[in-house]
Amino acid sequence: MQDNQARVVDPQTDVQQVKATVRQYIFENFLMGDAGVELADGQSFLDNHIIDSTGFIELVTFLETTYGIRMLDEEMIPENLDSLENIGRFIVTKTSG
Amino acid sequence: MLLQHWLEAHARQQPHHPMIVADGQRYSYEHIDDRATRLAATLQRHGVVRGDRVAIFLENCVEAVIGIFGALKAGAVFMPVNPQTKADKLTYLLNDSAAKALITHSALIDVATQAVAQAPELALVVRVESSDSRSDDLLAGKTQMPFAEASASEASLQPTPTIDQDLASIIYTSGSTGEPKGVMMTHHNMLSAATSVSTYLGLRADDIIINVLPIAFDYGLYQILMASWVGASVVLQRSLAFPVRVLETMVRERVTVLPGVPTVFSMMLNLSSLGSFDLSSLRLVTNTAAALSEVQIRQIREAFPQATLFSMYGLTECKRVSYLPPEQLDIRPMSVGRGMPNEEVWLEDEAGRRLPNGSTGELVVRGSNVMRGYWKKPVQTAERLRPGELPGEMWLHTGDIFRTDAEGYLYFVGRKDDIIKSRGEKVSPREVENVLYGMEGVLEAAVIGVHDDVLGHAVKAFLVLKTGYSYSEREVIRHCLGHLESFMAPKYVAFVDALPRTDTGKISKRGLS
Numbered sequence: 001m002q003d004n005q006a007r008v009v010d011p012q013t014d015v016q017q018v019k020a021t022v023r024q025y026i027f028e029n030f031l032m033g034d035a036g037v038e039l040a041d042g043q044s045f046l047d048n049h050i051i052d053s054t055g056f057i058e059l060v061t062f063l064e065t066t067y068g069i070r071m072l073d074e075e076m077i078p079e080n081l082d083s084l085e086n087i088g089r090f091i092v093t094k095t096s097g
Numbered sequence: 098m099l100l101q102h103w104l105e106a107h108a109r110q111q112p113h114h115p116m117i118v119a120d121g122q123r124y125s126y127e128h129i130d131d132r133a134t135r136l137a138a139t140l141q142r143h144g145v146v147r148g149d150r151v152a153i154f155l156e157n158c159v160e161a162v163i164g165i166f167g168a169l170k171a172g173a174v175f176m177p178v179n180p181q182t183k184a185d186k187l188t189y190l191l192n193d194s195a196a197k198a199l200i201t202h203s204a205l206i207d208v209a210t211q212a213v214a215q216a217p218e219l220a221l222v223v224r225v226e227s228s229d230s231r232s233d234d235l236l237a238g239k240t241q242m243p244f245a246e247a248s249a250s251e252a253s254l255q256p257t258p259t260i261d262q263d264l265a266s267i268i269y270t271s272g273s274t275g276e277p278k279g280v281m282m283t284h285h286n287m288l289s290a291a292t293s294v295s296t297y298l299g300l301r302a303d304d305i306i307i308n309v310l311p312i313a314f315d316y317g318l319y320q321i322l323m324a325s326w327v328g329a330s331v332v333l334q335r336s337l338a339f340p341v342r343v344l345e346t347m348v349r350e351r352v353t354v355l356p357g358v359p360t361v362f363s364m365m366l367n368l369s370s371l372g373s374f375d376l377s378s379l380r381l382v383t384n385t386a387a388a389l390s391e392v393q394i395r396q397i398r399e400a401f402p403q404a405t406l407f408s409m410y411g412l413t414e415c416k417r418v419s420y421l422p423p424e425q426l427d428i429r430p431m432s433v434g435r436g437m438p439n440e441e442v443w444l445e446d447e448a449g450r451r452l453p454n455g456s457t458g459e460l461v462v463r464g465s466n467v468m469r470g471y472w473k474k475p476v477q478t479a480e481r482l483r484p485g486e487l488p489g490e491m492w493l494h495t496g497d498i499f500r501t502d503a504e505g506y507l508y509f510v511g512r513k514d515d516i517i518k519s520r521g522e523k524v525s526p527r528e529v530e531n532v533l534y535g536m537e538g539v540l541e542a543a544v545i546g547v548h549d550d551v552l553g554h555a556v557k558a559f560l561v562l563k564t565g566y567s568y569s570e571r572e573v574i575r576h577c578l579g580h581l582e583s584f585m586a587p588k589y590v591a592f593v594d595a596l597p598r599t600d601t602g603k604i605s606k607r608g609l610s
Binding site: 031047053054055056073081082 | 340520
């Protein structure tokens with residue numbers, strides 16, 4: 001089922017596009033639908049209580065499905081996952097590598 | 098003897114020994130004690146007196162530890178609040194406890210501000226600042242102070258006549274009525290529990306304990322208290338969101354003790370790279386809140402072959418009920434053991450008769466570790482605390498159903514009420530249902546626990562919607578995340594046409610799965 005949804009990102013996909021997709025996912029899944037909730041690109045999900053430990057497991061599943069990647073244990077670190085900026089950079093590097 | 102005396106003694110005996118390691122910094126016993134004394138003086142100067150409640154709404158951080166001991170030194174009662182708590186519940190907690198002061202973090206200030214605005218008795222807000230803290234003043238009418246300033250007071254601390262019968266903490270726990278209940282623990286209760294647990298675990302001054310459990314969760318809190326008793330060090334982790342980082346920290350700090358709940362071990366054991374971390378210094382692994390499966394027990398022992406594994410059981414109302422001596426693990430792996438030192442436990446039937454070994458019944462606990470009751474809730478207190486045989490003595494009727502084997506070892510069977518355990522934390526179905534009924538268009542809601550490999554139990558909601566309303570599963574979950582701690586939010590939502598009923602017309606959860 002999930003494989004059908006997977007779309008491998010072409011290497012040209014830029015950070016902005018990934019950030020937009022993940023931002024929408026986070027808004028739909030984690031933040032309250034409140035208007036006025038802001039999510040800055042560099043804002044830590046963990047520090048700001050947007051995503052907790054089990055939420056990150058869901059986020060990883062989403063990224064793997066959406067971008068057709070397999071995340072390694074050592075890649076599941078804040079530098080790759082704990083802000084829109086970090087995810088954008090990580091996904092682009094990973095999918096173009 | 099008071100709870101802060103252990104810290105004070107170690108600050109004299111081993112002033113430079115690290116008590117807390119957090120965010121790469123080391124904080125000595127002397128430092129923590131000094132900051133706590135200064136914070137206590139600040140609390141007193143702002144009107145906190147003996148017996149007042151001080152809410153600590155923080156992640157695992159050194160300021161939370163200083164806050165706990167600062168409140169105690171001021172003669173106050175500390176009240177740890179899970180940092181995932183949302184504004185309406187925090188408002189309830191502050192008002193129910195009539196907290197006088199709140200210690201929080203700038204990252205939590207939006208939630209705190211909403212709650213504080215509706216908490217008339219709260220006078221002081223102490224705020225841990227982060228580098229990107231906002232400076233706007235949102236707390237009209239309350240005294241606000243940065244934590245750094247509050248814990249640097251030059252004023253002298255006024256001695257308080259606190260004794261060990263006074264309350265040391267109020268820890269809120271979920272109740273079947275849906276309204277959280279504040280478990281009242283005296284200094285004596287907590288000293289007794291911490292001493293017994295540290296004794297059977299054999300904790301030592303050279304131990305380095307990693308704490309991934311929230312300090313707002315009682316076993317997370319007790320890591321601090323037990324370390325202060327033996328003079329050990331605690332490495333604070335804010336979360337298990339990045340398990341690799343936790344393992345790297347364990348390697349770097351040469352951690353010797355890993356306290357967890359089944360979800361913590363599931364997340365670690367799921368890592369294929371677990372074996373590549375040098376955890377040879379680990380000598381104790383302890384599990385509480387819910388029983389490990391036999392598979393998990395085997396995996397933990399394979400992953401940490403040199404460490405001794407303690408399976409334990411407890412509830413906030415008495416801290417600890419039981420532990421399984423490690424040498425029994427091969428004989429009865431699914432047991433959570435027997436009562437700890439200086440405590441008596443047994444099973445009773447519905448008529449209150451003590452049951453012999455080999456029976457199933459409600460677990461009853463007797464000991465100095467048993468709470469003094471639920472804060473301002475005499476009816477709920479009377480359900481749990483009932484007079485014992487000696488005048489004035491109260492026994493704790495836990496509401497937990499256990500069975501014993503022929504030797505009297507305990508095995509968890511279930512709850513008398515419908516409380517769910519998810520990630521080791523209690524979830525009240527009623528509390529979740531109340532939030533679901535807050536969604537427009539929800540006609541009926543029923544919440545149950547379903548088995549989950551990582552969470553133990555996952556929360557599942559069944560909803561009947563009014564005509565014309567439609568929600569996605571995720572919309573319902575998101576609504577709940579806006580009002581509940583994340584461990585209470587449903588993982589699954591099912592939309593049904595009707596809920597099963599009993600003969601008397603009440604919603605019956607037996608048919609739901």
